[in-house]
Amino acid sequence: MIYLKLFLSFLQIGAFSFGGGYAAMPLIQEQVITLNHWLTMDTFTDLVTIAEMTPGPIAVNAATFVGTQVAGPLGALSATAGCILPSCVFVTLLAWVYTRYRNLALLQNTLASLRPAVVAMIAKAGLTILISAFFLNGTFSLALSNVSIRMVCYFIIAVVLLRKAKWNPILVMVLCGVFEVGYYILTIL
Amino acid sequence: MENQKNNVLLKLFTSTLYLSTFTFGGGYVIVTLLKDRFVDHYHWIDEEEMLDLVAIAQSSPGAIAVNGAIVVGYKLAGIPGVLISVLGAVIPPMVILSLVSMCYTAFSTNPFIAAMLSGMRAGVGAVIASVVWDMGRNVVKTKDWVNIAVMLISFCASYFGGVNVVFIILAVALFGMIRSIIAGKSAGTTDAFSSEKRSEKEGSHS
Known part of the structure; x- marks a missing residue:
C-alpha cells in the first residue's frame, strides 16, 4: 500500500537526519531515488532547488512534494506525518528528561561525533547532483562530448559569487537559471 | 486559568505558523526567531533554559524548525502545546509545496521552465558544494x-x-x-x- 510505504520511508528520513538542514538530503535521495524510484535524479535536483527557495525544512518540503507526486494529497499527508513523527516522540521525551535531570552531555557528545559522517553524506548527495548536472547522460565519464561545458561554467561562476562576493544562495541559483533560459532563447532564434 | 491556557496555545500556533511561513534560511534562523519571540518579547521562557531547549532541538533527529517548535510547545503547554506548534510549523510548507508540486507537473514540460530548472541545478550544486566546504573545513580544523x-x-x-x-x-x-x-x-x-x-x-x- 502506497500510503504506508510513503509513511515508513519518510519515518526513516525523520528518524535518522541528525544536524538539520542538508542532513536530510542524502536520506531523502536514498529513499526516494535509490530504493523506491519515486523521482528521477533530475526531479530530485529540482526538488532540492525548490526547497532551497521556499520557506520550511527540506524534509517536510520533500515529503509534501514526493507524496503529492506519487499519491496526491493523501500521499502528502502520510509522508509528512511519517517525517515529523520521530521528532515529536524523540524531542518531547528529551524535553521531558531535560526538565527532570538537566543534563545533555552524552547526547551532545554523540551528536558532535556524528557531524563528520553527516558532512560526508551531504557531500555524497551533492556530488550526485553535480554529476547529473555536468554529464549529459547523467553518469560520470570523461568523454568531452558528454560533458556540459555550459553547466560547468555556471557552477564555477556560482561558486565564485557565493564564496567571494557572498551573494545570497537564492539569487545565485536564479541567475544560473536565467543564464540557461537566455541560452535556450539564443538557440531557438 | 482556562482562558490563559487557550491564549498560550493560540500564541504558540500563530507564532509557529508565522515564522514557518516567512522564514527563509532554514532551522537555525527559525530557532533564533523563536527565542526572540518567546524569551525577549513574551518573557515566557528564560534565556538560560531556552539555550538548553535549542540544544535539544538541534541534537535531535529531524528538521530543526519542527524540533524548535516542539520544545517551545512542550515547555509552555505540554503535549497539547507540542501538537499545536507542530501543526503551525508544518502547515505553511505543506500548502506551499502542494501548490508547487501541482505547478511542477503542469509546467515542467514548458521549455522555458525546463531551461530555468536545468540551469538552477548547477546553482544548487554550487550552494551544496559551498556548504560542504564550510562543514568539512570545520571537521578538518x-x-x-x-x-x-x-x-x-x-x-x-x-x-x-x-x-x-x-x-x-x-x-x-x-x-x-x-x-x-x-x-x-x-x-x-x-x-x-x-x-x-x-x-x-x-x-x-x-
Missing part, C-alpha cells in the same frame, strides 16, 4: 584524526560502497557514544568535543 577518518570512511562507504545512509549514521553514533563514555571516564584528559561545545555556546550567546 579540529585536527582530530578520528573525526577526519570517520568523515573519509563514511564518504567512501556511501559513495563507492553504496552502504545505506541509516546504517552509517547508526554505526557512527554507536562509535561516538562509546568514545565519549570512555573520554568521560578517563578524567583529566581533555576530550575532543569540549572545546567545540564551548565555542558553540559562545556562538549562540552572541
Whole structure:
C-alpha cells in the first residue's frame, strides 16, 4: 500500500537526519531515488532547488512534494506525518528528561561525533547532483562530448559569487537559471 | 486559568505558523526567531533554559524548525502545546509545496521552465558544494584524526560502497557514544568535543 510505504520511508528520513538542514538530503535521495524510484535524479535536483527557495525544512518540503507526486494529497499527508513523527516522540521525551535531570552531555557528545559522517553524506548527495548536472547522460565519464561545458561554467561562476562576493544562495541559483533560459532563447532564434 | 491556557496555545500556533511561513534560511534562523519571540518579547521562557531547549532541538533527529517548535510547545503547554506548534510549523510548507508540486507537473514540460530548472541545478550544486566546504573545513580544523577518518570512511562507504545512509549514521553514533563514555571516564584528559561545545555556546550567546 502506497500510503504506508510513503509513511515508513519518510519515518526513516525523520528518524535518522541528525544536524538539520542538508542532513536530510542524502536520506531523502536514498529513499526516494535509490530504493523506491519515486523521482528521477533530475526531479530530485529540482526538488532540492525548490526547497532551497521556499520557506520550511527540506524534509517536510520533500515529503509534501514526493507524496503529492506519487499519491496526491493523501500521499502528502502520510509522508509528512511519517517525517515529523520521530521528532515529536524523540524531542518531547528529551524535553521531558531535560526538565527532570538537566543534563545533555552524552547526547551532545554523540551528536558532535556524528557531524563528520553527516558532512560526508551531504557531500555524497551533492556530488550526485553535480554529476547529473555536468554529464549529459547523467553518469560520470570523461568523454568531452558528454560533458556540459555550459553547466560547468555556471557552477564555477556560482561558486565564485557565493564564496567571494557572498551573494545570497537564492539569487545565485536564479541567475544560473536565467543564464540557461537566455541560452535556450539564443538557440531557438 | 482556562482562558490563559487557550491564549498560550493560540500564541504558540500563530507564532509557529508565522515564522514557518516567512522564514527563509532554514532551522537555525527559525530557532533564533523563536527565542526572540518567546524569551525577549513574551518573557515566557528564560534565556538560560531556552539555550538548553535549542540544544535539544538541534541534537535531535529531524528538521530543526519542527524540533524548535516542539520544545517551545512542550515547555509552555505540554503535549497539547507540542501538537499545536507542530501543526503551525508544518502547515505553511505543506500548502506551499502542494501548490508547487501541482505547478511542477503542469509546467515542467514548458521549455522555458525546463531551461530555468536545468540551469538552477548547477546553482544548487554550487550552494551544496559551498556548504560542504564550510562543514568539512570545520571537521578538518579540529585536527582530530578520528573525526577526519570517520568523515573519509563514511564518504567512501556511501559513495563507492553504496552502504545505506541509516546504517552509517547508526554505526557512527554507536562509535561516538562509546568514545565519549570512555573520554568521560578517563578524567583529566581533555576530550575532543569540549572545546567545540564551548565555542558553540559562545556562538549562540552572541
